[in-house]
Structures are given as structure tokens and as C-alpha cells.
Amino acid sequence: MTKTIGDVILRCDNISLSFGGVRALSDISIDVREHEILAIIGPNGAGKSSMLNVINGVYHPQEGTVTWKGQTRRAMKPHESAESGIARTFQNIALFKGMSTLDNIMTGRYTKMRRNLLWQALYWGPARKEEIEHREVCERVIDFLQIESIRKTPVGRLPYGLQKRVELGRALAAQPELLLLDEPMAGMNVEEKEDMCRFILDVNDEFGTTIVLIEHDMGVVMDISDRVAVLDYGRKIADGVPDQVRTNPEVIRAYLGAGH
Amino acid sequence: MSGERPDLSLHDTFPKLLLFNAKVRGQRPASREKDFGIWQTWTWSQVQEEVRALACGLAAMGFRRGDKLAIIGDNRPHLYWAMVAAQALGGVPVPMYQDAVTEEMRYVLDHSEARFAVVEDQEQVDKLIEIKEKNPRLETVIYNDPRGLRHYAQPWLASYTSVQERGRAWDKAHPGVFEAEISQGKGDDLAIIVYTSGTTGQSKGVMLTFKNVILTAKAGIDFENLGADEEILAYLPMAWVGDNIFSLGESYVAGFCVACPESSNTVLTDLRELGPTFFFAPPRIFENMLTTVMIRMEDAGRIKRWLFHTFMGLARRVGSRILDGQPVGPLDRLLYALGRLFVYGPLLNVLGFSRIRLAYTAGEAIGPDIFNFYRSLGMNIKQIYGSTEAAVFITIQPDGQVKPDTVGVPAPGVELRIAENGEVLFKSAGVFQAYYKNDEATRSTKTFDGWVQTGDAGFLDADGQLKIIDRAKDVGKLNSGAMFAPKYIENKLKFFPFIKEVVAFGDGRDYVACFLNIDIEAVGNWAERRGLAYSGYTDLAGKPEVLDLLQDCVNTVNRDLAADPHLFDSQIKRFLVLHKELDADDGELTRTRKVRRGFIAEKYGQLIAALYSDANHCAVEAQVTFEDGRKGLIKADLAIREAERVPPMKKAS
Known part of the structure; x- marks a missing residue:
């Protein structure tokens, strides 16, 4: 399968987000290119969901900017992001x-x-x-x-x-032009996961939708993503194609739980 | 105009019938398919355009007279059109089972020598890509649903719409060729090759001519008085001969509309929306529908439940009689009309049967309770008996004389004969030409003077209705010389919800005896409602109360058998209830849940010996295989019961 990954469509520059004294994200910069599937991974509490919430305007970072389709802003309301072509799913199902x-x-x-x-x-x-x-x-x-x-x-x-x-x-x-998926495969059995992977790839392929997803299943992440960004304690510790990330010593350390 | 019938001596092929229908009822619906949540409809003239475009496209790609066109997929209008398009060019469609694994599919493709295939979607294309490596004779594959196929670069793949586009251009460049090709077709030409499902050995290709299919369809239409305004749902495999008769044959001859469901998972929903007037289903589907109704009624409020049970009681008493036109008192008629308003009508509507005029069931025996349930609601459900070799119809139950335990009288144009050994033989306009490239099988099935052996044993009852009892090779004889048909007895017992499996013995013995398996859910539920404590399967199966329950079932069956002069001697004398469920893992059943008699006779030899002795109990040890593969022993002491046998008398009910 061949696909062409385009220019940067979403750029997050030096994002820092705190809740009171807790620093959820510190100085994170991530680029998302058109048509790509970017996975954000990291141990529990690394700040993955916070990052998605910053992108679609649920959280407003204290520092840094988000540039979406050429427009730079710090704070955006969720409905504005929805209207501008960003859609998402939630970690805990939020259906009626x-x-x-x-x-x-x-x-x-x-x-x-x-x-x-x-x-x-x-x-x-x-x-x-x-x-x-x-x-x-x-x-x-x-x-x-x-x-x-x-x-x-x-x-x-x-x-x-x-x-x-x-x-x-x-x-x-x-x-949407950009689809944010927060743990789309959590709690699924193997068959359901395979189906979901198929759908994510099909969405990306058929509609050209750019996808940012958070996922814990490393097999899935390595299989379907074009690029992987790794967060740990609110910092970005790696960013690259799956094979690079897999062998990155810092990533291994984060996942094996070395002391901080 | 909608009632106009074609002159079948002129319109003797499906393409000719298509032209006829497009002319006399061009604006009436011919095909429907639910897509994107809406019923999309094509009229007869639109179908003619679609078929014409595809046929010309096939011609442009080199499809020649006599070529085979494989059809693989769920029921889709586009696939039916492809069949007619192939026939228009003098080709032969070969519909195949869409859920077949690659190896089975390869065999049929190879055997039928198909050069072209029209398939539904990516799933089938993937299988054909694999097959094509070993079977290069397959030249071109045309797919209907392009989803997921965008990156497939094989040069021999083409989309349905692209072939049609090509066809339209070709048609312009070659005016009149389409019509000329159609007029070359004759009724005696090969119309279709239907492969048998192959449960007994390698599947065989049954060759049917246009005459076979069209005359059989015509006979069915006349028998049931079907018109151009019928509506049917095509959801059974296209490879099954019945689908070809109902969805192609009868539809084209009578001019009625065939609807295809959205997907195989939505059949019941689509059925409800469509409300067909003519419906076919195997007994299993009717049974599932009834079970769903019963479960939902148990959850309903008290008033509704009362209404349901009261009126169903009435319906059981008089419903079938009203349907059959027999005399019923005025008060009962009034009550039944009320019941239709409050219970039967709404119930049929929920099931999707509010407009139903005719329903067929076949394939296996249907339980009399299930059968009578639908008939008592006023739904004209009938059993038919048929085979691929007959282009379906051998017998049909006639209106007004429907009996749950027979399959009816010979269909129009069918001659029936019972051979010496009890096997059913027939002769009809629908009799197949031959098995494709298999003369040996043809000779062993079809005699030189045209009689076809069905492999089923049966007899004609006093009213001339056929009763099928078993596969001919399984029928034996008791020592008294009376016929012994194990499956017939077993089925009768299995119609009781408490009995899951039965093995009957009697061939070469003095009397019939049998093993029973309880249905743990039904019997467990029954025990719970009675406050009967039990620890597990073996314990429950051995409870004297349970044995009493099953004894009642056996006695009822005996009374039924006693009413039948052919089967009088088959009454069950002794039976026992097995302490474990017969299971495929232990080799007692096949994977399709058929009893393996030989194996069971060997494994439970001591139990059989006890059944044919005076003992009233027998100790047994049986090896079982647990789900994780470990083996264990189950020990039990089984009681042997004597059933009541009745002297000859009239039917029990």
C-alpha cells in the first residue's frame, strides 16, 4: 500500500499544561502531518489524554501554541475545534x-x-x-x-x-480532517481489535483522514502507525517511525519503570 | 397489464422472459436491495438495461457461447443480473456457496471450467487471488462492491460498473448483437449448473436446462396461484437450487419482485420492513422466531400474557381449521376475528408476516408444534419436498389438506413411485440432464427411463400424501419383517423440548429400543420450577421424576406410531436415558451433529445388550473428553424403563 504523507497540518509548539501544582505536560512539541497515523504512547499518567484535550480545545495550556491548518491559537473552545474539522472519541465511551x-x-x-x-x-x-x-x-x-x-x-x-x-x-x-482516538481498542478482545485496526486503516486510506491515536497495545501501535510519539511524566521522550521508537533506550527505560 | 403471462413456448429462456417483462410491466419493480438504509428499487426496464450493459461488457471481454460464469456472493440484485447476462450470451452461470473455504471453491471453479467470475466483494476476490495461482483457467474476475479493492492492481480484476460502461460502448458499436444472441437461445439449452453442497463426498454439478427451471417454476406458480404482485425476500444461498427456482424462475415467469437484504445479519429486520407475500425458510428459522416470541411473551405484562395465552389457545383449537376451510362454529369464528385484531395480526406484523400468503419450509422435518403455531395464526405455511436433481419440487402440500407429518402430494407434472426397498423415485419436467462431467454418478442416480432416485425412503399414506421417513440406506427391518426407520422415530422424539438427542435401535432385533439424551436447559428449567434439586447433568438425567417425564414423551410417540399401519411395529418397547450428553468431541456425533450409529453401538454395547434383556438397570462407565482435552470417566447406574405399547387404533391426538 502506498500513501503520500503531506505537510504538517497540526503543530503543537512548546505546550505546557498544569493543574494547580501538577504539571501534566511540560514543553511538548508535536507535529502531525496530513494523512498520517500518529500514535501517542506512554505509561499511565504520562499526559496522553491531556495532549488530545489540548488539541481539541478542552484544556487550555498555560504556555505554547497550537497551529491547526495555518491558524495559531492558544485557547480554542471544543465546539470551535469540532467545527474546524477535528473529531474525537473518548477513553470511556461517551454515547447516549x-x-x-x-x-x-x-x-x-x-x-x-x-x-x-x-x-x-x-x-x-x-x-x-x-x-x-x-x-x-x-x-x-x-x-x-x-x-x-x-x-x-x-x-x-x-x-x-x-x-x-x-x-x-x-x-x-x-x-473530520483530523480524528483523535483515545484508546479505541481498550477492553476489546482480539477479534474486535483486529476489526477496529482494519477500520482505522480504512478510514485513513479511503477518506485520507489524519489520525492521532492513543493506545496501550504495543502490537497494534507498531503495526498501524506511521509515526509514534512517546510521552513520559509530561515530557516527550521520543518521536519517530515505529522501529526507531522500539529500540530507543529511553523508551524502554520508561516502560520498564526505571526510577525517576 | 400486470397479470399478463408470457407464452412459454416463445419466451423459453430467462433473457427472453426479461425482455417480455420489460415490455409488459416495464415500470413495475423487479429487484430491490436495501442499501444505505433505504430500499433501492429497479424496475423491469431498468433491470433490462443493467443486464444488457453487463452482457455487452462480458461480450467485449471475450465471453463466448458455452462459457461458464462463476457467481459468488450473498444475494445481490447485481449477481442475479449477472446470471441472466451470461445466459443472454449463451453462457452458463455457476452460482457457488459464498461461505465456502478456498479449497472447496477451487474444486468447483476447476471442475466447472469457469473462465469468468462475478463476485460480491473483497472477501471473495481475496479467495480468488489465491485460487487463480493454481487455476489459471480463470481469466477475469468482476467485483460488485469496490470497497477495500482500490489498491488491488491485478490486471484481471474489473469492477462491475467498469464492465457495464465498456458494455454500453460496445453495444453502440455492435447494434443488434445483444438481441441476436438472446434469440439464439433455446429452452433445451443448459441454463445453469448447480453444485450440490457435498455433504456426502465430493460435490456434483447438476445440469439444468431452461425448460427444467422454467416449467418447474410455472408448475409452482400455477399450483399456488402466484401473481405479478408477489414480493419475496431472497436470502438463502444463491448456490442452492431453490433460490434459483424462487428468485429467478418464478420471479421471471410470474413477473414479481425479488428483494435482497442489506446483509446476512439484518435478514429478520429486513423481513419485517418488507413484509413479503411469499417466503421460504428452513424449519430452524421458523423455530428461532417462535422461541423469540415465546421468550418475549414471558417478559410481557400480565394482561398481555393473558391475552396471548387465551387467544393462542383458541387459535390452536380452530385456527388451522379456519385456514383449511373446515366448519367452525360462529362463536369461535367471532372470537378468532377478535383475536386477529388484538393478537394474531400484531404478532404476524412483528414477525414480518402481515402480508404473507404463502410460506414454504423444507430441508428437514419441522416440529408439529412449530408448524401448527404458524398455521393457527392464519399463515399458510406448507412443507415441500424436493431435490436439486428435480429443480426443487417433488411434492407440495395442497391447500386445505396440510398435515404436519407428510410432505404433500406430487407437484404438478411429477410422477412418484416407491421402489421395492422403500426408496422414493420420481420423474418430472424438472429432472436434471446429468451431473457435469460425472457420467458414473448420473447413471447411478437416474435410470435409463428417466426415474431419479432420491436416496430417501418413504411411503404414500391413505390420502396419497408422501411421508419421508429416513435416508434409504439407514432403513432396516425388525425381526417381524416390519420396516424400521430410526430417524423417523428419533425425530418424533426430538420434537419434545426435553429431548435433545435420540439413538434408536431395531434393525435385526425383535423390538425397538432407544437411548435418550435430556436437554439440560429445558429439563433443568422444568426441574427448577418444580423445586427438584440436582447437582449436575448425570444426576438430573437419572432422577425418577425426569424418567417419568420422558416416559410420557415416549408413550405419546408410541400412540402416534400405533396409528400408522406402516410403522405400527416401530413402537418403542424399552428405553434408557444416557448419563452424559452425546458429543462430537467423544466421537459420538459428527461435527454437524449427526449421530454416528456404528460408533455408539460399539461404545455402549453393554447398554444395548441390557436394553434387549430383562434387566431393569445397567451400570456403565464412559470415557469423556473435557473441553481442555483431558479425559475422565463418568460412572452411573442407568435405569431401563418399559414404555407402553398400544394395540392398533386411531391416531392419538
Whole structure:
């Protein structure tokens, strides 16, 4: 498989983030290039999720800047990042349990809906036409993720692995340019992991979506990522292609738990 | 116009029937497929355009008269069209089982000498890439769903749409060729080669002509009075002959619409949305639906449960009689109409059967309870008996005379004969030409004067309806000279939910005796509700209460057998309940859960000896294999029970 990795699409410069006295991230710089799959790995508490939260504007770093598609900013609201083409999934599934798969995926289209509540309540006319367009996007996502059989099933009744897939579906419904996946394979069995890997690679390949993912399963990370960044205690200790990272002595030390 | 029927002496091939349908009912739906959550529909004239484009594309790629076209995939309109496109050029489609492993697929591809293949998706393409290395005769593979195939660079791969595009251009450059090719086809031409599933040895290619398929389809349509407004769901494997008769044969002759489900996982949902008027399913599917209904009813509120049970009681009493047009009192009729409003109608709607006019089941025996459940709701479900060699139909149950334990009367145009050894023989318009490249098998199945051996043993009952009892080679004789059909007896017992497996003995013996296996879930549940304590399988299977329960089942079966003059002597005299479940890991069952009689007779020789003695118990030790591969011994002392045998009398129920 050949793919061309483009220019830097997201640049994080010297990011530092503290919660009170706890320094979650210190002076981290990471570049993400167009079309690549970048994995962020690191031991528990290394600051991986914080990094994702900085990228999509949930946390505002005290220092440093984030440059997304040429626009530099320090603080951005989550909805602004969503509207600018960044979508994400969460470590703990954050779906509406009582709603169906389809409805959950439709919520991924929320930022793209132009008609206001009143129009939508009226149902007929332009709002209806718009709804049909959104539904079509969602149906393509459902087809892509092969979840036709659970389209109308309330998400709370689905097994964990499928819920994760629905969450990915909701993120894809937003047709993002950058997809942030926070432990997409946590708690899955081998078969579910294989499926998920396939979908991540397919998303990257078929839609050209840039992907940043956090994952603990090293086999998965080494297999599917183009590049791996390693965090440890809020610092970046390595950044490179999987083979480089695998043999990096500092990474090995961090994972084997040498004293700090 | 929608009722107009083709003159089958003129329109004697599927491509000709397609042109006919496009002419007389061009704007009516022909194919549907659920895609992106919506039922996409193609009219007959659109289907004609699609088939034409593909056929011309195939012609442009060098597909010639007599070439075989392999079809591999789930039921998709595009694959059905590909079959007709091949036939339009005088080629022969060979539909194959889509879930076959590479090696099986390789055999069929190799044996059928297919040069072209039309497949559904990446999964099948991957298999063919592997096969093509060893089987270079396969030249071109056309895929329908391009997903995941973007990076496949093989020059012999082409997408369905690209072939069609090529076809449209070719069509413009060669006007009239498509029509000319179609008019060359004749009813006696080979229409299709259907490979048998190969459960008994290597699979064989059954050659059927257009006449075989079309006349059989016509007979089925006339028998059941099917029209152009039927709607069916095609979800059973395309490689199965029945799908070719229902989804291609009957659809093209009657002009009705065939719908394909979104995926194999969504069949039940799609069924509900579509509400077909004509439906086919093996007994297993009807059984699963019934189980789901029963479980959900147990969870329902008290009023609903009361309504359900009250009205189902009524339906069991009069439902089938109303369906069969037999006399029923006015009060019962009124109550039944109420029941339809409150219970039967909504229930059928949930199952997707609100519009159903006709349902078929076949393949194996269906439990009378399941069968009667659907009939009592007013659904006209019938059993058919058939085979690939007959282009499906051998017998059909006629309206108004449906009996759960027979498979009906010979279908129109079918002659039936029972051979000396009890084997069922038939002759019909649907009888296959030959097995492809296998004259030896053809000779051993089809006699020179056209009778085909089914391999099944059966007999005609007093009403002239056929009763299938067993595979002919398994049928034996009791010492009295009476016929002994183990499977028939076993199936009767297995219809009880408490009995999981049965092994009946009797060939060359004085009487019939059998081993029973309890169904641990059903019996366990039964025991719990009665407050009967047990420690495990062996303990439960040995409880006197459980033995009493099973004895009732055996007695009921005996009463049923007594009513049948052919099987009167097959009543069970003695039985025992095994202390362990028969299992494939211990070699007692095959992987497809069929009883291995020889092995069991050897392993449990002492138990059989005890069954044919006066002993009322027998100690046994049996080796078992645990799931992790370790072996262990189970010891038990099994009680042997005497069942009640009844003198000849009328049927028990």
C-alpha cells in the first residue's frame, strides 16, 4: 500500500499544561502531518489524554501554541475545534445510551446543521431536505463500519466492542480532517481489535483522514502507525517511525519503570 | 397489464422472459436491495438495461457461447443480473456457496471450467487471488462492491460498473448483437449448473436446462396461484437450487419482485420492513422466531400474557381449521376475528408476516408444534419436498389438506413411485440432464427411463400424501419383517423440548429400543420450577421424576406410531436415558451433529445388550473428553424403563 504523507497540518509548539501544582505536560512539541497515523504512547499518567484535550480545545495550556491548518491559537473552545474539522472519541465511551445507533451517529452531524430548532421542529421544508442529506452521510458511515444490523438498536444494549465502533461512527459522521482516538481498542478482545485496526486503516486510506491515536497495545501501535510519539511524566521522550521508537533506550527505560 | 403471462413456448429462456417483462410491466419493480438504509428499487426496464450493459461488457471481454460464469456472493440484485447476462450470451452461470473455504471453491471453479467470475466483494476476490495461482483457467474476475479493492492492481480484476460502461460502448458499436444472441437461445439449452453442497463426498454439478427451471417454476406458480404482485425476500444461498427456482424462475415467469437484504445479519429486520407475500425458510428459522416470541411473551405484562395465552389457545383449537376451510362454529369464528385484531395480526406484523400468503419450509422435518403455531395464526405455511436433481419440487402440500407429518402430494407434472426397498423415485419436467462431467454418478442416480432416485425412503399414506421417513440406506427391518426407520422415530422424539438427542435401535432385533439424551436447559428449567434439586447433568438425567417425564414423551410417540399401519411395529418397547450428553468431541456425533450409529453401538454395547434383556438397570462407565482435552470417566447406574405399547387404533391426538 502506498500513501503520500503531506505537510504538517497540526503543530503543537512548546505546550505546557498544569493543574494547580501538577504539571501534566511540560514543553511538548508535536507535529502531525496530513494523512498520517500518529500514535501517542506512554505509561499511565504520562499526559496522553491531556495532549488530545489540548488539541481539541478542552484544556487550555498555560504556555505554547497550537497551529491547526495555518491558524495559531492558544485557547480554542471544543465546539470551535469540532467545527474546524477535528473529531474525537473518548477513553470511556461517551454515547447516549438510550438512543439508537443511528441517532447517536446523527448527533455527529450536529455542528453541520444549519437550520435552527424552530425549523427543525416544523420538520417540513428545508429542514427536512437537510435532514435527508445528513442521514445519507450517516448511512454511508454505517455501511462503512458494517453496523447495519444494529442501526435501530439502543446503544446501551450493545456489547462494548460495538459501542466503541458506534463512537467511531459518530466521529466519522462529522467528516473530520483530523480524528483523535483515545484508546479505541481498550477492553476489546482480539477479534474486535483486529476489526477496529482494519477500520482505522480504512478510514485513513479511503477518506485520507489524519489520525492521532492513543493506545496501550504495543502490537497494534507498531503495526498501524506511521509515526509514534512517546510521552513520559509530561515530557516527550521520543518521536519517530515505529522501529526507531522500539529500540530507543529511553523508551524502554520508561516502560520498564526505571526510577525517576 | 400486470397479470399478463408470457407464452412459454416463445419466451423459453430467462433473457427472453426479461425482455417480455420489460415490455409488459416495464415500470413495475423487479429487484430491490436495501442499501444505505433505504430500499433501492429497479424496475423491469431498468433491470433490462443493467443486464444488457453487463452482457455487452462480458461480450467485449471475450465471453463466448458455452462459457461458464462463476457467481459468488450473498444475494445481490447485481449477481442475479449477472446470471441472466451470461445466459443472454449463451453462457452458463455457476452460482457457488459464498461461505465456502478456498479449497472447496477451487474444486468447483476447476471442475466447472469457469473462465469468468462475478463476485460480491473483497472477501471473495481475496479467495480468488489465491485460487487463480493454481487455476489459471480463470481469466477475469468482476467485483460488485469496490470497497477495500482500490489498491488491488491485478490486471484481471474489473469492477462491475467498469464492465457495464465498456458494455454500453460496445453495444453502440455492435447494434443488434445483444438481441441476436438472446434469440439464439433455446429452452433445451443448459441454463445453469448447480453444485450440490457435498455433504456426502465430493460435490456434483447438476445440469439444468431452461425448460427444467422454467416449467418447474410455472408448475409452482400455477399450483399456488402466484401473481405479478408477489414480493419475496431472497436470502438463502444463491448456490442452492431453490433460490434459483424462487428468485429467478418464478420471479421471471410470474413477473414479481425479488428483494435482497442489506446483509446476512439484518435478514429478520429486513423481513419485517418488507413484509413479503411469499417466503421460504428452513424449519430452524421458523423455530428461532417462535422461541423469540415465546421468550418475549414471558417478559410481557400480565394482561398481555393473558391475552396471548387465551387467544393462542383458541387459535390452536380452530385456527388451522379456519385456514383449511373446515366448519367452525360462529362463536369461535367471532372470537378468532377478535383475536386477529388484538393478537394474531400484531404478532404476524412483528414477525414480518402481515402480508404473507404463502410460506414454504423444507430441508428437514419441522416440529408439529412449530408448524401448527404458524398455521393457527392464519399463515399458510406448507412443507415441500424436493431435490436439486428435480429443480426443487417433488411434492407440495395442497391447500386445505396440510398435515404436519407428510410432505404433500406430487407437484404438478411429477410422477412418484416407491421402489421395492422403500426408496422414493420420481420423474418430472424438472429432472436434471446429468451431473457435469460425472457420467458414473448420473447413471447411478437416474435410470435409463428417466426415474431419479432420491436416496430417501418413504411411503404414500391413505390420502396419497408422501411421508419421508429416513435416508434409504439407514432403513432396516425388525425381526417381524416390519420396516424400521430410526430417524423417523428419533425425530418424533426430538420434537419434545426435553429431548435433545435420540439413538434408536431395531434393525435385526425383535423390538425397538432407544437411548435418550435430556436437554439440560429445558429439563433443568422444568426441574427448577418444580423445586427438584440436582447437582449436575448425570444426576438430573437419572432422577425418577425426569424418567417419568420422558416416559410420557415416549408413550405419546408410541400412540402416534400405533396409528400408522406402516410403522405400527416401530413402537418403542424399552428405553434408557444416557448419563452424559452425546458429543462430537467423544466421537459420538459428527461435527454437524449427526449421530454416528456404528460408533455408539460399539461404545455402549453393554447398554444395548441390557436394553434387549430383562434387566431393569445397567451400570456403565464412559470415557469423556473435557473441553481442555483431558479425559475422565463418568460412572452411573442407568435405569431401563418399559414404555407402553398400544394395540392398533386411531391416531392419538
